[in-house]
Amino acid sequence: MLSVENKIVKRVYANHRGWSFSKTDFLDLANDDSIRQALRTLECKGTIRRVIRGLYDYPRISKLINGPMGPDLIQVVNALARKSGWRIQPAENTALNLLGLSTQIPADLVYLSDGPNKTFWIGKRKIVFKKCSLKEAGFTYKESELVVQALKALGENRVSKEVEKKVSSAIPQSKWKKILRDTKTAPAWVSKIILSITKEYKTV
Numbered sequence: 510m511l512s513v514e515n516k517i518v519k520r521v522y523a524n525h526r527g528w529s530f531s532k533t534d535f536l537d538l539a540n541d542d543s544i545r546q547a548l549r550t551l552e553c554k555g556t557i558r559r560v561i562r563g564l565y566d567y568p569r570i571s572k573l574i575n576g577p578m579g580p581d582l583i584q585v586v587n588a589l590a591r592k593s594g595w596r597i598q599p600a601e602n603t604a605l606n607l608l609g610l611s612t613q614i615p616a617d618l619v620y621l622s623d624g625p626n627k628t629f630w631i632g633k634r635k636i637v638f639k640k641c642s643l644k645e646a647g648f649t650y651k652e653s654e655l656v657v658q659a660l661k662a663l664g665e666n667r668v669s670k671e672v673e674k675k676v677s678s679a680i681p682q683s684k685w686k687k688i689l690r691d692t693k694t695a696p697a698w699v700s701k702i703i704l705s706i707t708k709e710y711k712t713v
Contacts, residue, residue, distance in 0.1 A: 513539040514547040521557060521621035527581040529566040529588035561629060564588055578663045582608075582618055584630055589638075598654035600639065601662030608679045610672065621658075623705045652684050653691040657699055665698045666668045 511519070516538045521528065532544045539547075544687050548565060551557045557565045566588075568577035589599045598604075600619035605611040622638040629636045648654050656676060660668060680688070685707045692703055 512547075513543045514550055515532055516565055517547050517551065518556060523569070526567050526569045529560060529580060530565060531588055531591045531592040532566050534588075540654070552621070560585060560631060563592065580631055582631060582634060582636065584585040585629075586618060586620060586636055589629065589636070590620075594621045595638070597622045597638065598651070599658055601658045604655050604658035605662045608655055608676060610659055610663070610675060610679075630658075649691050650687055651685070652680050653688045656703065657692055657695045658678065658687060660699050660702055661696070663693065665702075668702055671704065673706050 516533050520535065521530070526532075530542065532548060535544045535547075538544065548557065552559050552565065558568050558580075560566050561581075564585065566580050566584065568575070569581065571578045586597070589595075597620045599607055599620055602611070602615050603619050604614055606613070614625050617635045618621075618635045619639060621641040622641065623642075624638060625695065626640050627638040648657070659676065663672065677685075685703075689703055689707050692700055695703070
């Protein structure tokens with residue numbers, strides 16, 4: 510039988526380099542104390558890296574510097590949400606950046622959450638979780654969250670056909686039918702733009 514340490518390593522490797530995680534992601538494998546000890550051992554061996562207290566990653570390796578890269582912040586965000594049991598979605602300017610609609614790298618990564626207001630520092634970057642209503646965080650698909658928040662950031666009058674094309678190309682065509690159903694609670698003008706995208710670019 511595999512040891513707890515080996516079971517954890519197997520799961521880490523299966524999620525590939527860049528994955529961030531906490532003990533929460535392994536609670537089905539063993540008890541809390543055994544998982545904590547196994548994670549400490551793997552950290553000491555250099556297999557995994559401690560990002561912040563209670564959070565680790567399987568570091569990406571840069572060929573350029575022949576060494577580990579900084580943590581993948583999106584992975585860190587998702588790991589923090591899983592750890593605390595929060596539902597999250599990117600705030601407006603963060604969504605713009607993730608969809609490639611803004612070339613500016615935001616100073617802070619801001620996410621809406623159904624948990625409490627929280628701030629985490631990862632090196633010099635700040636991750637901010639802002640408490641919001643469940644309605645705002647109630648979409649089933651992450652793609653829906655990205656599209657709605659990005660469109661809200663732009664505003665109705667700034668969404669041109671060119672922007673619609675960019676949004677359409679940023680999301681796989683197979684997803685748009687689900688997004689259309691998923692965003693019925695979005696503002697009416699946002700839903701209208703999503704419908705326009707799905708019709709004009711024949712994504713449904």
